[in-house]
Amino acid sequence: MGIPGASSVTQAMPDTSPLFRDWQLATVAAIRDETPSVRTIAFSLPHWTGHLAGQHVDVRLTTDDGYQAERSYSIASPGGRVALIEITVERISDGEVSPFLTEQLALGDTIELRGPLGGYFTWSPESPASLMLIAGGSGIVPLMSMLRTRSKAFRRPPTRLLYSSRNFDEIIYRSELDNLVAAKDGLSIAQALTRGAPVNWNGETRRVDGAMLAKYTFPAAQAPHNFVCGPTSFVETVADCLVALGHQETVIKTERFGPTGEKR
Amino acid sequence: MIDDARSSDGNAVAGPLGRFFAFDITRMIVTCNACGSESPLGALRLYGDKMGIVLRCVRCGEVNLRALEFSGALSLDARGATRLTFRPPVDLP
Numbered sequence: 001m002g003i004p005g006a007s008s009v010t011q012a013m014p015d016t017s018p019l020f021r022d023w024q025l026a027t028v029a030a031i032r033d034e035t036p037s038v039r040t041i042a043f044s045l046p047h048w049t050g051h052l053a054g055q056h057v058d059v060r061l062t063t064d065d066g067y068q069a070e071r072s073y074s075i076a077s078p079g080g081r082v083a084l085i086e087i088t089v090e091r092i093s094d095g096e097v098s099p100f101l102t103e104q105l106a107l108g109d110t111i112e113l114r115g116p117l118g119g120y121f122t123w124s125p126e127s128p129a130s131l132m133l134i135a136g137g138s139g140i141v142p143l144m145s146m147l148r149t150r151s152k153a154f155r156r157p158p159t160r161l162l163y164s165s166r167n168f169d170e171i172i173y174r175s176e177l178d179n180l181v182a183a184k185d186g187l188s189i190a191q192a193l194t195r196g197a198p199v200n201w202n203g204e205t206r207r208v209d210g211a212m213l214a215k216y217t218f219p220a221a222q223a224p225h226n227f228v229c230g231p232t233s234f235v236e237t238v239a240d241c242l243v244a245l246g247h248q249e250t251v252i253k254t255e256r257f258g259p260t261g262e263k264r
Numbered sequence: 265m266i267d268d269a270r271s272s273d274g275n276a277v278a279g280p281l282g283r284f285f286a287f288d289i290t291r292m293i294v295t296c297n298a299c300g301s302e303s304p305l306g307a308l309r310l311y312g313d314k315m316g317i318v319l320r321c322v323r324c325g326e327v328n329l330r331a332l333e334f335s336g337a338l339s340l341d342a343r344g345a346t347r348l349t350f351r352p353p354v355d356l357p
């Protein structure tokens with residue numbers, strides 16, 4: 001695991017720098033709507049030494065009376081050294097932070113940000129194992145960072161994405177995913193819609209289950225690396241099914257969000 | 265607080281707790297004192313918020329770690345973990 005483009009050939013986790021521990025002022029450099037309820041925000045930062053695909057940042061908001069709220073958001077940008085750091089945020093209507101980020105934050109505004117953080121849920125293109133990515137909803141974000149990293153890399157392992165969304169309009173990065181598949185470089189994508197699909201939809205139309213995972217994942221005998229990200233119940237269901245399909249727990253990496261035990 | 269789309273596992277403590285450690289604690293292997301299963305800290309179930317953090321075993325629900333931050337000091341109660349194992353990152357073949 002190293003940072004593409006870094007001069008050192010040895011392990012170079014970004015967290016060797018003290019900078020990642022400190023809050024810094026991030027300036028909004030670009031805003032892009034992905035779906036009606038999901039927005040990508042690109043920040044320029046005074047200090048960024050590079051990151052690994054799958055890492056996240058903490059965002060801190062402070063109200064006028066001093067109350068602070070912190071949230072973690074996955075980095076959507078490809079790993080390595082990039083000029084702008086993007087996060088993709090889903091608006092939760094009764095949330096504390098996401099409505100501000102998706103509705104009020106404007107170009108040139110600044111917020112406090114800390115990162116890159118977390119070395120567990122990360123992937124580097126130096127890993128030769130086949131790559132299996134399984135996303136529910138906005139769980140696609142860190143996996144998109146991995147796909148973007150892969151598409152820039154010299155060596156691209158066989159990769160599959162299984163991506164579940166509620167409906168067609170809520171598919172995040174829809175056209176970019178189509179473009180990645182069109183490159184025909186060993187990436188295949190299967191999608192599921194759980195709450196209704198267009199008439200010409202040729203993907204799956206139910207929640208991800210054991211049969212669907214058996215159909216689209218790499219066989220356990222190939223020892224792929226599996227990354228699963230989404231709501232808590234989604235991730236735990238998928239992880240249990242992967243174990244049942246014979247995958248070792250050590251090659252199943254998970255990232256869960258939402259209240260523990262939430263059903264959706 | 266709990267209504268936002270926030271992380272609900274140990275990955276999220278990399279920022280709030282990580283600043284007390286010289287290494288990335290989300291990669292640290294936690295051995296559950298109740299069921300013996302081994303899991304990276306990043307995969308444990310997270311309860312609480314940045315003031316008081318509880319990390320539970322994914323398999324049996326045992327409270328493995330409690331962390332309390334107060335007046336700039338970190339207090340870590342690890343009686344639910346038999347062992348904490350940290351292996352430095354290794355180069356892949």
